[in-house]
Amino acid sequence: MRILVVGGSGTVGRAAIAELGRRHEIITAGRNSGDLRVEIADEASIRAMFDKAGKIDAVISTAGHVHFGPLTTMTGEQFKKGLLDKLLGQVNLALIGLHHVNDGGSITLTSGVVNRDPIRQGANSATVDGAIDAFVVAAAIEMPRGLRINAVSPGLIEESVKIFDGYFPGHEPVSSARVGLAFAKSVEGALTGKVFIIE
Amino acid sequence: MRILVVGGSGTVGRAAIAELGRRHEIITAGRNSGDLRVEIADEASIRAMFDKAGKIDAVISTAGHVHFGPLTTMTGEQFKKGLLDKLLGQVNLALIGLHHVNDGGSITLTSGVVNRDPIRQGANSATVDGAIDAFVVAAAIEMPRGLRINAVSPGLIEESVKIFDGYFPGHEPVSSARVGLAFAKSVEGALTGKVFIIE
Numbered sequence: 190m191r192i193l194v195v196g197g198s199g200t201v202g203r204a205a206i207a208e209l210g211r212r213h214e215i216i217t218a219g220r221n222s223g224d225l226r227v228e229i230a231d232e233a234s235i236r237a238m239f240d241k242a243g244k245i246d247a248v249i250s251t252a253g254h255v256h257f258g259p260l261t262t263m264t265g266e267q268f269k270k271g272l273l274d275k276l277l278g279q280v281n282l283a284l285i286g287l288h289h290v291n292d293g294g295s296i297t298l299t300s301g302v303v304n305r306d307p308i309r310q311g312a313n314s315a316t317v318d319g320a321i322d323a324f325v326v327a328a329a330i331e332m333p334r335g336l337r338i339n340a341v342s343p344g345l346i347e348e349s350v351k352i353f354d355g356y357f358p359g360h361e362p363v364s365s366a367r368v369g370l371a372f373a374k375s376v377e378g379a380l381t382g383k384v385f386i387i388e
Numbered sequence: 389m390r391i392l393v394v395g396g397s398g399t400v401g402r403a404a405i406a407e408l409g410r411r412h413e414i415i416t417a418g419r420n421s422g423d424l425r426v427e428i429a430d431e432a433s434i435r436a437m438f439d440k441a442g443k444i445d446a447v448i449s450t451a452g453h454v455h456f457g458p459l460t461t462m463t464g465e466q467f468k469k470g471l472l473d474k475l476l477g478q479v480n481l482a483l484i485g486l487h488h489v490n491d492g493g494s495i496t497l498t499s500g501v502v503n504r505d506p507i508r509q510g511a512n513s514a515t516v517d518g519a520i521d522a523f524v525v526a527a528a529i530e531m532p533r534g535l536r537i538n539a540v541s542p543g544l545i546e547e548s549v550k551i552f553d554g555y556f557p558g559h560e561p562v563s564s565a566r567v568g569l570a571f572a573k574s575v576e577g578a579l580t581g582k583v584f585i586i587e
Contacts, residue, residue, distance in 0.1 A: 232464045260530035261487075265431045265480045272471050280515070281464040288460075304522035307581075312526045316479070319522020320515045323503035327514030330506050331459035382506075 190294075191216065191245045192376060195229065195238075195282060196252030198222045200348050201299055201341075201368060205249050208369030209376060216242055219252070229253060229278030232285065239289040246294045247376045248286045250279045253299075256313040257356075263312065271313040276320050283328060283338060293335040297375040298325060300342040302388065308357055318342065322384045329382025337381035341371040344388040363387050389493075390415065390444045391575060394428065394437075394481060395451030397421045399547050400498055400540075400567060404448050407568030408575060415441055418451070428452060428477030431484065438488040445493045446575045447485045449478045452498075455512040456555075462511065470512040475519050482527060482537060492534040496574040497524060499541040501587065507556055517541065521583045528581025536580035540570040543587040562586050 190213045196202045197217030206215050217223035218238050227238040229252050253275025256267040279298045286296055303311040304319035325340045332338055344363040345353065371385040389412045395401045396416030405414050416422035417437050426437040428451050452474025455466040478497045485495055502510040503518035524539045531537055543562040544552065570584040 260483070260527055261532055263483055265476065265483060268479055268483065269472070269476055272476060273468070276515075276519075277464065277468055277471060280467055284459070284462055284464060284467065303526065307526035307529050309530055312523060312530065315526030316475075316519045316523040319525075320475075320519035323518020324511060324515040326518075327502065327506040327511045328459055331508055331511065333460050 190214070190247055190376070192247040192249060193218060193242050193245045194249045194251065195219070195227060196250060196299075199251055200346050200365065201343060202249075202251040204346070204365035204368040205251060205372035207365065208373050216245070218242070229282060230274050232281055235281055235285050239285060242289070244291055245289065246291050247297070248282060248290060248295075249297045249372055249376065250282045251299045252282075253278050253317075255317050257310045258313075259310055260312050268313050268316075271317050276317045279321060280324055283324070287332060287336055290336055295337040295339070295376050295381075297338070297372060298340045300340045300384065302342065302344045302360065305342070305386070305388075306360065308360075310356070325384065326382045332381065337375075337379075339375040339380060339383045339385060341368065341375060341385045341387065343368045343371070361388070389413070389446055389575070391446040391448060392417060392441050392444045393448045393450065394418070394426060395449060395498075398450055399545050399564065400542060401448075401450040403545070403564035403567040404450060404571035406564065407572050415444070417441070428481060429473050431480055434480055434484050438484060441488070443490055444488065445490050446496070447481060447489060447494075448496045448571055448575065449481045450498045451481075452477050452516075454516050456509045457512075458509055459511050467512050467515075470516050475516045478520060479523055482523070486531060486535055489535055494536040494538070494575050494580075496571060497537070497539045499539045499583065501541065501543045501559065504541070504585070504587075505543075505559065509555070524583065525581050531580065536574075536578075538574040538580060538582045538584060540567065540574060541583050541585045542567045542570070560587070
């Protein structure tokens with residue numbers, strides 16, 4: 190397969206590529222690195238990326254930022270940024286991408302652990318995660334041409350433990366190898382409308 | 389209690405008021421009707437509403453619009469409208485409202501059935517519903533002064549069956565009386581971070 194991985198330079202993207210790159214052709218896209226440049230908050234940028242990528246069998250998105258901060262001082266503008274970046278950005282990758290993926294192909298988005306197992310300062314992150322999980326479940330029933338759509342919801346990845354030191358008390362880190370397997374299940378398997386939880 | 393019901397003129401708002409109005413003082417707010425006017429997509433309008441409402445013991449939000457339409461022709465702009473109205477609007481009611489609700493009070497948002505039981509043309513609705521459910525679960529752990537926050541997720545309400553004719557095949561309608569009880573559980577009960585599913 191030809192697989193486009195958006196956000197391929199991040200921890201989750203690298204996990205997906207480490208697993209799927211053994212058997213498939215990988216094209217990476219990112220804000221600042223990768224084979225192609227894309228700004229997922231910009232629909233025109235997403236369209237240009239797909240035009241350059243050509244026909245593909247699968248899209249994996251591991252991209253997007255959310256706002257972390259205390260609930261009591263969180264502003265609507267801060268909250269909106271996470272909605273427009275990680276949430277709407279990934280949704281637009283799916284809405285536009287479904288016209289570029291070959292028949293029977295797949296789209297896999299990335300959510301996260303925070304809606305299942307909330308942490309302080311994580312209200313925006315949890316909201317975005319829950320939204321992505323709900324989107325793939327609903328979108329799956331309307332996908333054309335045998336296309337599938339799923340989400341991978343990884344727990345705190347071992348490589349990220351130091352970066353998020355103190356933010357995830359008691360969370361049991363998951364290996365990037367297990368996260369990579371979830372992407373393989375979504376891309377190479379037959380399921381659709383599923384959230385693959387790695388915890 | 390003094391309870392502010394935003395969206396009080398809609399089907400869900402009327403269900404909440406029919407139950408809670410028997411025992412409490414109700415102040416209604418809406419886009420085009422009610423004791424106070426509010427545009428929930430506008431933070432300044434939300435702030436003005438809370439200033440006019442004075443001190444309250446509970447906020448109930450049953451407001452917000454989403455986009456219904458086929459996935460394959462849905463645009464990012466259409467999707468964004470639902471995110472900014474029903475989702476960010478209700479989140480902003482909570483983020484601003486938590487500074488106006490008396491100690492030990494509550495905030496209750498409204499999501500819906502579509503993320504649990506998806507329908508065609510419902511991808512935006514499902515996403516917003518899932519996001520609201522996730523938001524209250526995460527926000528609850530950071531609420532100050534003993535404040536609580538929950539969501540009510542009603543199924544298709546009997547009064548709405550004709551309006552949504554054909555959109556919800558096989559959905560078993562729920563009575564507005566049962567939906568009203570869910571709001572009573574949230575406002576008068578002690579639970580927080582919960583999604584009260586009425587189906």
